[in-house]
Amino acid sequence: MGKLKRNERVGAMSRILTSAPNRIYTLNRFCAMFDAAKSTISEDVELLRGVFGQFGLGEIETVAGAAGGVRFLPKPRREDALAYVQDLCKRLGSPDRVLPGNFLYIQDILSDPPTLEVLGAIMASPYYASQPDFVLTVETKGIPFALMVARALGVPLVIARRDHKAFEGSVVTINYISGGGQMKTMSLAKRSVVDAQRALIIDDFTKDGGTVRGMVELMREFDVEVVGMGVMVKRMTAGAREKEFFEKIRALVQVEDEMDRENGAKVMPAPWLSE
Amino acid sequence: MGKLKRNERVGAMSRILTSAPNRIYTLNRFCAMFDAAKSTISEDVELLRGVFGQFGLGEIETVAGAAGGVRFLPKPRREDALAYVQDLCKRLGSPDRVLPGNFLYIQDILSDPPTLEVLGAIMASPYYASQPDFVLTVETKGIPFALMVARALGVPLVIARRDHKAFEGSVVTINYISGGGQMKTMSLAKRSVVDAQRALIIDDFTKDGGTVRGMVELMREFDVEVVGMGVMVKRMTAGAREKEFFEKIRALVQVEDEMDRENGAKVMPAPWLSE
Numbered sequence: 004m005g006k007l008k009r010n011e012r013v014g015a016m017s018r019i020l021t022s023a024p025n026r027i028y029t030l031n032r033f034c035a036m037f038d039a040a041k042s043t044i045s046e047d048v049e050l051l052r053g054v055f056g057q058f059g060l061g062e063i064e065t066v067a068g069a070a071g072g073v074r075f076l077p078k079p080r081r082e083d084a085l086a087y088v089q090d091l092c093k094r095l096g097s098p099d100r101v102l103p104g105n106f107l108y109i110q111d112i113l114s115d116p117p118t119l120e121v122l123g124a125i126m127a128s129p130y131y132a133s134q135p136d137f138v139l140t141v142e143t144k145g146i147p148f149a150l151m152v153a154r155a156l157g158v159p160l161v162i163a164r165r166d167h168k169a170f171e172g173s174v175v176t177i178n179y180i181s182g183g184g185q186m187k188t189m190s191l192a193k194r195s196v197v198d199a200q201r202a203l204i205i206d207d208f209t210k211d212g213g214t215v216r217g218m219v220e221l222m223r224e225f226d227v228e229v230v231g232m233g234v235m236v237k238r239m240t241a242g243a244r245e246k247e248f249f250e251k252i253r254a255l256v257q258v259e260d261e262m263d264r265e266n267g268a269k270v271m272p273a274p275w276l277s278e
Numbered sequence: 279m280g281k282l283k284r285n286e287r288v289g290a291m292s293r294i295l296t297s298a299p300n301r302i303y304t305l306n307r308f309c310a311m312f313d314a315a316k317s318t319i320s321e322d323v324e325l326l327r328g329v330f331g332q333f334g335l336g337e338i339e340t341v342a343g344a345a346g347g348v349r350f351l352p353k354p355r356r357e358d359a360l361a362y363v364q365d366l367c368k369r370l371g372s373p374d375r376v377l378p379g380n381f382l383y384i385q386d387i388l389s390d391p392p393t394l395e396v397l398g399a400i401m402a403s404p405y406y407a408s409q410p411d412f413v414l415t416v417e418t419k420g421i422p423f424a425l426m427v428a429r430a431l432g433v434p435l436v437i438a439r440r441d442h443k444a445f446e447g448s449v450v451t452i453n454y455i456s457g458g459g460q461m462k463t464m465s466l467a468k469r470s471v472v473d474a475q476r477a478l479i480i481d482d483f484t485k486d487g488g489t490v491r492g493m494v495e496l497m498r499e500f501d502v503e504v505v506g507m508g509v510m511v512k513r514m515t516a517g518a519r520e521k522e523f524f525e526k527i528r529a530l531v532q533v534e535d536e537m538d539r540e541n542g543a544k545v546m547p548a549p550w551l552s553e
Contacts, residue, residue, distance in 0.1 A: 011329040013285050017292035018335045023392045036333070054286040058311070060293045102447050110470065114412075114436060116429035117298045137389075142418040147425050147435060154391035160422060161389060172377050192385065 012037050012047050020051075020063065020075040024124075025131070025157030029072040048073050059083045061124075076131060077124040077155050081276075084125045088255050088272040091122070095236070095256065098267035107258060107268055109236060113147050113207055122255060123151025126205065126233050129253070129275075130156060133230040135203040137161045137196070139218055141189055145206040148235050152205050161202075163191045163221060175224050179217030182210050189217050196225045204232040210240055212249040237273070287312050287322050295326075295338065295350040299399075300406070300432030304347040323348050334358045336399075351406060352399040352430050356551075359400045363530050363547040366397070370511070370531065373542035382533060382543055384511060388422050388482055397530060398426025401480065401508050404528070404550075405431060408505040410478040412436045412471070414493055416464055420481040423510050427480050436477075438466045438496060450499050454492030457485050464492050471500045479507040485515055487524040512548070 007015075016033060033044045052063035059080040065073055079087070091112070100108040112118060126148075135156060140149035141163040153160040164174075165188065176190040196202075204218045215232050222229050237254035254273045262268035282290075291308060308319045327338040334355040340348055354362070366387070375383040387393060401423075410431060415424035416438040428435040439449075440463065451465040471477075479493045490507050497504050512529035529548040537543035 007329065010284050010288050010325050011332075013289040014292045014326045015329050015333050015335060017289045018296050018330065021293050021296060022395065026392070050285055051289045054282065054290050055293065057286075058290050060290060108447065108469070110467065111434070114434040114470075116425060116432075116435065117301070119425075120297065120429070143421070143437065143439065146418070146421045150391060150394075150422050150425055154395070157391075159386070159389040160391065162418065164418065172383065194383070195385065195389075 006039070007037050009043075009047060009050075012039065012044075013051055016047060017051060020073065021061065021077070023157065024061075024075055024077050024155050027066055027070065027072040027074045032072070076128075077120075078128045078131075079121070079125055084128070085272060085276045087121055088125065088276055091118075092256055092270040092272060095258070095270040096267045098264055101262050101264045101267060105262055107236070107238075107262065109208065110144075112235070113144060116147075116151075119147055119151040120154070122235060123148060123153075124155040125276075126152050126235070126253075126255060127155035130203055130231050133203075134201065135230050136200040137202055138205050139163065139202045139222065140205050141165070141214060141218060144208070145234075148207050149205040152203070152233070156203070158203075161191070161195045163189045163218065165189065175221070177217065177221050177224060179220055180213060181217075182213040187217065189221055191221055191225070196227055198226045199228075200225075201228045201230050203230055206234045208236045208238070209234045209249075209252055209254075210238045212245060212252055215252055216245070216248060281314070282312050284318075284322060284325075287314065287319075288326055291322060292326060295348065296336065296352070298432065299336075299350055299352050299430050302341055302345065302347040302349045307347075351403075352395075353403045353406075354396070354400055359403070360547060360551045362396055363400065363551055366393075367531055367545040367547060370533070370545040371542045373539055376537050376539045376542055380537055382511070382513075382537065384483065385419075387510070388419060391422075391426075394422050394426040395429070397510060398423060398428075399430040400551075401427045401510070401528075401530060402430035405478055405506050405508075408478075409476065410505050411475040412477055413480050414438065414477045414497065415480050416440070416489060416493060419483070420509075423482050424480040427478070427508070431478070433478075436466070436470045438464045438493065440464065450496070452492065452496050452499060454495055455488060456492075457488040462492065464496055466496055466500070471502055473501045474503075475500075476503045476505050478505055481509045483511045483513070484509045484524075484527055484529075485513045487520060487527055490527055491520070491523060 030041050030044045055061055055063050061077040102108050137159045138149050138153040139161045150160050173193050174190045178186055178188055181187045202222050233253045236256045238258045240260050257273050259269040305316050305319045330336055330338050336352040377383050412434045413424050413428040414436045425435050448468050449465045453461055453463055456462045477497050508528045511531050513533045515535050532548050534544040
């Protein structure tokens with residue numbers, strides 16, 4: 004087979020770079036793959052960067068230095084992120100989502116891979132600079148969203164458990180006070196984390212920060228620095244304990260505590276999305 | 279801004295198609311997006327199909343008919359799939375993975391988004407033809423792998439629970455017999471599934487098919503057809519009950535039951551991968 008055309012190289016590079024966000028590929032790798040000069044590959048990269056920018060498809064970034072190369076960050080444009088979350092708010096505000104006991108049904112959002120992928124990329128975008136080593140969540144419902152945040156950041160997902168099963172080796176277990184004031188436990192295999200790493204804590208939902216607080220305490224046991232805390236949906240409870248802590252949790256969507264089955268819930272994008 | 283060049287269109291289309299596997303995009307959508315004629319877009323698609331094929335980046339498929347268009351299937355080439363799983367086997371065979379009680383440590387594999395994405399695509403590839411409406415798993419450890427299988431198939435992930443929480447609305451709960459012969463329960467919100475849908479059942483691991491069998495029984499309650507059952511790792515237990523059922527579960531990797539901390543486990547790709 005002959006040499007590839009620029010069209011073909013660009014199509015292939017787009018696929019390769021975007022399938023592993025935040026992973027650095029050396030230009031030499033593409034040179035070898037496509038049998039092309041470095042200057043040619045550089046021009047391909049510039050071209051891709053331009054068209055991705057034009058259509059809001061994410062950022063192609065050149066990294067200088069010995070470990071340098073090119074990487075893809077699935078950062079949406081500010082206006083696209085806001086529009087996407089506004090659309091999500093509209094869906095979440097539908098009256099049939101208010102379940103008995105005034106719970107908000109969000110399970111279908113947490114089930115849809117393409118939606119999660121976009122929301123995960125939006126959630127991840129403020130955290131590239133702080134370079135977390137992993138995303139931490141606790142079972143069960145936050146896992147799909149947290150996995151997509153981890154995907155966008157190019158880091159592993161670490162899952163704390165509600166119990167401690169033998170098959171994960173030795174574990175660290177903590178107790179914490181949940182939203183309802185109950186004592187709960189959370190465990191993590193020692194093997195999952197290394198001292199002095201940096202964690203981004205992610206969950207699907209918070210009402211008073213209890214579970215997120217538990218994860219912060221768990222990380223303290225491992226001497227891990229927490230670089231941020233994020234949830235998809237934050238329910239704004241007037242009487243939340245530890246208001247200051249609660250406010251530090253970055254949400255995509257804020258839901259007013261008052262909701263009913265006639266009018267639905269009042270849902271709006273978190274303020275940072277329009278800053 | 280002027281019209282785009284073919285390079286630029288192809289780079290953008292590659293990103294758009296691959297970020298939503300198995301979703302059909304109409305050619306008209308790309309015509310409008312890039313202000314280009316249908317014949318031009320068709321040529322772009324052909325070009326992308328060719329280079330994806332050449333480098334094993336997945337399949338670009340044209341779908342005829344009124345609801346037609348173009349879609350991306352992240353199907354790996356047979357030889358690439360086998361090589362990837364062989365590499366996984368090498369990692370899993372390492373002696374330090376054998377935990378006390380002869381459990382095999384696989385948590386790190388289940389934590390890494392790019393690995394899961396490739397393994398999910400391999401697992402999904404035999405199931406495009408049977409068109410599942412969703413992927414079903416049960417909490418907790420199978421969720422990341424199952425989400426990536428669902429992503430590859432372009433369908434939602436449905437997660438059965440070990441308990442039944444109020445906030446999901448009304449649920450169906452079943453009892454089933456687990457591997458150890460214990461009675462366990464599994465629940466699913468009624469709202470998550472519609473009668474007469476088709477399910478692909480996915481889990482991370484099986485030793486005797488107990489949990490998978492539970493999910494099959496759960497689907498019977500919902501009048502859902504099971505189109506397949508897949509796990510990442512299958513431990514080959516000589517005395518497995520219901521041998522015929524056990525054999526129907528498609529694995530990526532098979533592990534021999536005998537393992538020790540000196541020699542590690544014997545791990546090999548499932549036979550279907552080299553057929």
